[in-house]
Amino acid sequence: MSTPTNPFGQVLVALVTPFTFDGEVDWPGVEKHIDDVINAGADGIVVTGTTGETSTLTDPEKIRLVEVGKSVSAGRAKIITGGGSNETAHAMQLARQSEKAGADGNMIVTPYYNKPTQAGILTHFRMIADATDLPVILYDIPGRTGVAIAYETILRAAKHPNILAVKDAKGDFAQVSRVLNETDLMYFCGDDSNVLPALSIGATGLIGVTGNITATPYRHMVDAVNRGDLTTATAAHMQLEPLVRAVMTHVPGTVAVKYILHGLRRIGSPRVRLPLVGPEESEAAQIEAELDRVRDIPGADFTNFRPDRNAAAGGSLPKVAGTTR
Numbered sequence: 001m002s003t004p005t006n007p008f009g010q011v012l013v014a015l016v017t018p019f020t021f022d023g024e025v026d027w028p029g030v031e032k033h034i035d036d037v038i039n040a041g042a043d044g045i046v047v048t049g050t051t052g053e054t055s056t057l058t059d060p061e062k063i064r065l066v067e068v069g070k071s072v073s074a075g076r077a078k079i080i081t082g083g084g085s086n087e088t089a090h091a092m093q094l095a096r097q098s099e100k101a102g103a104d105g106n107m108i109v110t111p112y113y114n115k116p117t118q119a120g121i122l123t124h125f126r127m128i129a130d131a132t133d134l135p136v137i138l139y140d141i142p143g144r145t146g147v148a149i150a151y152e153t154i155l156r157a158a159k160h161p162n163i164l165a166v167k168d169a170k171g172d173f174a175q176v177s178r179v180l181n182e183t184d185l186m187y188f189c190g191d192d193s194n195v196l197p198a199l200s201i202g203a204t205g206l207i208g209v210t211g212n213i214t215a216t217p218y219r220h221m222v223d224a225v226n227r228g229d230l231t232t233a234t235a236a237h238m239q240l241e242p243l244v245r246a247v248m249t250h251v252p253g254t255v256a257v258k259y260i261l262h263g264l265r266r267i268g269s270p271r272v273r274l275p276l277v278g279p280e281e282s283e284a285a286q287i288e289a290e291l292d293r294v295r296d297i298p299g300a301d302f303t304n305f306r307p308d309r310n311a312a313a314g315g316s317l318p319k320v321a322g323t324t325r
Helices: 027-039 059-073 088-101 117-130 151-157 173-182 191-200 216-226 230-248 251-261 281-293
Strands: 012-013 044-045 076-081 106-108 136-140 163-168 188-189 203-208
Touching: 012 216, 027 044, 027 059, 044 059, 044 203, 059 076, 059 088, 076 088, 088 106, 088 117, 106 117, 117 136, 117 151, 136 151, 151 173, 163 173, 173 191, 188 191, 191 203, 191 216, 191 230, 191 281, 203 216, 216 230, 230 251, 230 281, 251 281
Parallel strands: 012 044, 012 203, 044 076, 076 106, 106 136, 136 163, 163 188, 188 203
Antiparallel strands: none
C-alpha cells in the first residue's frame, strides 16, 4: 500500500461552539477558542461536528464557522466541516457551501435515525464525496447513528478518489487493522481514551474532544509516536487519563468541556442548546473530583479552576429564532 498525502493534520480538535448566555453563537469567543487550540498544538479543527452541537446549529451558523475558522487559522491548521446530515441532498448542499466558504475537508457522518442498509450508506457517502473536490473523512460512530459502517462498505468506499480517511469511534481495532492492511485509507481515533492504542497500530492521528481543553499532550503523544518514542507517548497518555475521564464519562463531552472551559475562564459561558443541558449538581461534583486527579498536564492549569454551577444549571435557554436550515 502507498502512503497517501495527509490533507487533514494529525492532532485534530472536535471544536465546541461557544455560546452566549442567551444561546447565540459567541463569535468573538469562537475566534479566541480556535486560536487557543491552534496555539496549543492542534493542526486540524473540525467545526460543526457532534461536539460543536451541529444538530442545533443553523446552516448559516455552520457555514460561518467554516469562514471564521479559515480566517483565524490563517493556514496554521486545516479546517474540516463535520456536520453533514442524514438527508443526502442536504448533506451535499452543506458540503458545497462549506467548500465555497474555504473548508479544507469534509467529515461525513453515517446517516443517523434512518438506519439505512449498507448499500444506502455507501450511496450516501459516494454522492456527498462526488459533490465537491474536498478530501473526505468517513465518520463511524454507531453509538450515535444506530448503524456501523461494515468492513466491506469501507473497502468499497475507499475506492472513491475523494474518500481518504475514517474517523473511528467504535473501537474495533481488529477492523481498523484489517482496513489499514488492505487499503490506503488513513484512520483517526475518535475515542479520546484510545488515542495511543490506535496510533500504535497505525492510525494517522486523532479527532478529539479533550483537545478543546489542552491539545498539547496530544501533540506530544503524536510527535513521540512519529519518532518511535513509545515511552514519551505513554507518559502523555497517562497524563491525559484523568482529564479524559472527567470529560467523557459523566455527561456528554460537549457539556463537560464547556463546563470546564468556563471554569477556566476561557469561554464566556458554559451554555449548550437544548436538548443538551448543563451538568446537574451530582454530575458537576463528579467532573470536579476527576479534575482533582489531574497533575502537571501541559496547557491546562487547574489551580485557577473556578466552576460556576449556577451558570451551567439548566444547560440552555431555548434557541427558537430560525430552524436548523
